[in-house]
Each structure stands twice: as C-alpha cells, then as structure tokens.
Amino acid sequence: MTISKTLEISVGHRLHLYVGPCSNFHGHNYKVNIHIDYSQEENFIRKEGFYIDFAKLKKIIVEAYDHKFLMSMDDQYVTDIKKLNLPGFKFVPYSPTAENIAIDMAGLLYNLIKKKNGNLESVKIEIFETSNSSVIFAIHNNR
Numbered sequence: 562m563t564i565s566k567t568l569e570i571s572v573g574h575r576l577h578l579y580v581g582p583c584s585n586f587h588g589h590n591y592k593v594n595i596h597i598d599y600s601q602e603e604n605f606i607r608k609e610g611f612y613i614d615f616a617k618l619k620k621i622i623v624e625a626y627d628h629k630f631l632m633s634m635d636d637q638y639v640t641d642i643k644k645l646n647l648p649g650f651k652f653v654p655y656s657p658t659a660e661n662i663a664i665d666m667a668g669l670l671y672n673l674i675k676k677k678n679g680n681l682e683s684v685k686i687e688i689f690e691t692s693n694s695s696v697i698f699a700i701h702n703n704r
C-alpha cells in the first residue's frame with residue numbers, strides 16, 4: 562500500500578558553488594510529492610485504519626523546511642549570518658539544491674517512520690523546484 566501526500570513549502574536557499582543567479586539569496590515555492598510504501602498487511606490496516614496520519618506527515622516536513630532559509634555550512638557567508646542571529650536559517654551539510662533537499666527529506670521521513678512501523682518498504686520524494694523541473698529520490702528498505 563502506498564500513502565501519498567502532496568504539499569507546498571516556501572524555502573529560501575543560495576547555491577554557493579554555483580556560478581549564476583542561483584548563487585544569489587533567493588527562494589522557491591517547492592511542490593513536494595511524498596510516496597510511502599508499506600508491505601501489505603491487511604490485518605494491521607483493518608484494525609488501525611491507517612499507517613501514518615496525513616496531517617502528521619505534513620507537520621514533519623513543514624516544521625523542518627517551510628519558510629526556512631537553507632544554507633550550506635561551507636558557504637562563505639555562514640559566519641556572518643550566524644553573528645546576526647537571524648530567525649529561520651537552517652545550516653545544512655550540503656549544497657541546498659533540489660537534489661540534496663530530496664535526499665535530506667527522504668532520510669528524515671524514512672528514519673522517523675521506520676522507528677514506528679517495521680512494514681516500511683520505501684520513502685520516495687519528488688520535489689518540483691518549478692512547475693516543469695523536478696527531482697525524484699527514494700530510499701528502500703533492504704531487509
């Protein structure tokens with residue numbers, strides 16, 4: 562069974578290694594499609610009714626990324642930004658491209674869900690940076 566959730570988040574970022582406009586401080590309204598696969602277990606689902614609450618799924622992603630500014634810890638401006646103690650900055654150990662945000666997001670969900678439900682098979686994230694550009698990344702359970 563696959564549980565899917567689509568949501569939108571507003572995220573700022575700066576690609577410090579990129580030569581071009583994406584090295585400026587800017588942001589996107591990302592559309593995120595989450596697909597969570599569980600192994601079939603009819604008895605469980607008939608009793609409990611659901612694997613994961615859609616609202617909880619949204620809350621996890623919103624709290625971690627929405628209205629945050631993602632900045633690589635290697636960015637030359639990190640020291641200055643930290644001194645300003647501005648709200649909403651999230652310093653990450655990667656260049657905050659859609660690719661890396663998808664990897665980070667899938668890992669976050671996978672680890673949280675895996676702890677609670679051993680029937681988790683995979684977490685797949687598709688992030689649209691624009692309406693016609695997206696990245697897909699999945700983590701599979703290798704039992």
Ligand SMILES: [Zn+2]
Pocket residue numbers: 574583587588589
């Ligand atoms: Zn961008």
